[in-house]
Amino acid sequence: MVLAVETINLTKEFNSFKAVDGLNLQVPEGSVFGFLGPNGSGKTTTIRMLLGITKPTSGEGKVLGLDIVKDSLNIRAKIGYMAEVPEMYGYMTGEELIRFCRGFYPSWEDGLVKKYSELFNLPLKNKISSLSKGMKSQLALIIALAPNPSLLILDEPTSGLDPIKRVQFLNIIMKEIVGTGKTVFFSSHLLSDVERVCDRVAFIKNGRLVKTDSMDKLKTQEKIIRAVFQKEPPPGFFEKPGIKKVQREGNGYLISVEDNFEEIFEACKKMPNFLIEVIDQNLEDLFVAYVGGDNDV
């Protein structure tokens, strides 16, 4: 598996506060990777370190095989990046900004700029200060896509877009980037978008990686079994690999499973029971389960 992004014990401290704490991330080439976590969990700081905008306190990282500290300039020329709050020169027009940016990228394609600005119907002749928030996001996206990058890093890309533009945006990503074997790494709170397009996700909380797995595995293995047994299960019954948590619910149990689901489910079915039921978990449930509570990590 070739990795587009890899970090080893990546850490960033601001004074004594650890914004990112020993993060180990692996983003396979050709994947759409969702980087998820609550506000202030260190997503943007991680992305800024990958781009070399912020220097890590310790640990290391590689983007497209290049070191994030030593080769940061090289990295930035090769990837497309869209910031969470795109800060752009308000006195320039869209066209001027695009002309300004194209000089930094050896692989810049004017055809792509034309194509996307027509698709978004963006008034490039207007001053940036007069554009709406959504238009600014679209302009930032055009600039991120124009160098035809093999890795696209997007920080909350769809949060400022209306539902129609969001679908257009995701379709561009799917068609132009993923369809051609390129990698997308993006952070988002819009879990419905993530669920549609991502093949892998990582949950991060307090700067630490809580869980990373493929979307399909999460959806097939992460389930809750609700069981009412006819008599108490033997001691140690719940001590199986893959069982995350067991809660009592009236006469029954809620068994949270994270792996080996089939095996655990079969074992439960074999016990004489009044009721066995599987509760599927979607990404929102998992998000809350992994990074929602304050006491369990």
Next chain:
Amino acid sequence: MVIMCQQPRPLDTRELIILIAPQIFSFSLHFGHLKLFNLHGIFIAHCITVIVQQERRGMKLHFYLQPSSGVPIYKQIIKQIKHAAAGGLLSAGDQLPSVRELSEDLTINPNTVSKAYQELERDGIIEIIHGVGTFVSKGNIFMEEKEKEGLMKNAVKQLFTEAYHLGFSFERLKGLFLEAYEDAAVKGRKGD
């Protein structure tokens, strides 16, 4: 916390029928056991998030995807194509949309579509001819009786689980079941 909210609550008869009947009858419909029931409408109203109409050689294929369900998207695609093939909605030789087209229509990852297509090819449901397209297999693609039965069993089991939660007696459930059956039969005949 979310789970706690799913405690049983009383439902009226109508709600229960709407909840349960479509699942059972739409399964039956797919497998051709009960051709006269035209309950597709209810089923669709039930699970729509996305409807895509593919018109090819007069063939229409609807995909109802629920990205936020607990079932992986590739499995949802597999299931729907299998059902369409087994139920006669797709016939041998019909062309399916390309990976690109389908991923764009549904706004999903092309890798997901590829994964679904690969699994369908392994099962002999479709044939991928590189550079030409994806087609429904010429061979026999009827669903195994055992598989049909397994799906029906699941649906029936769900019915009983629900009934258990609501504290329904067997007799009462039977009444509802027959009522729904009659109702569907009438609708089915009208539909014809």
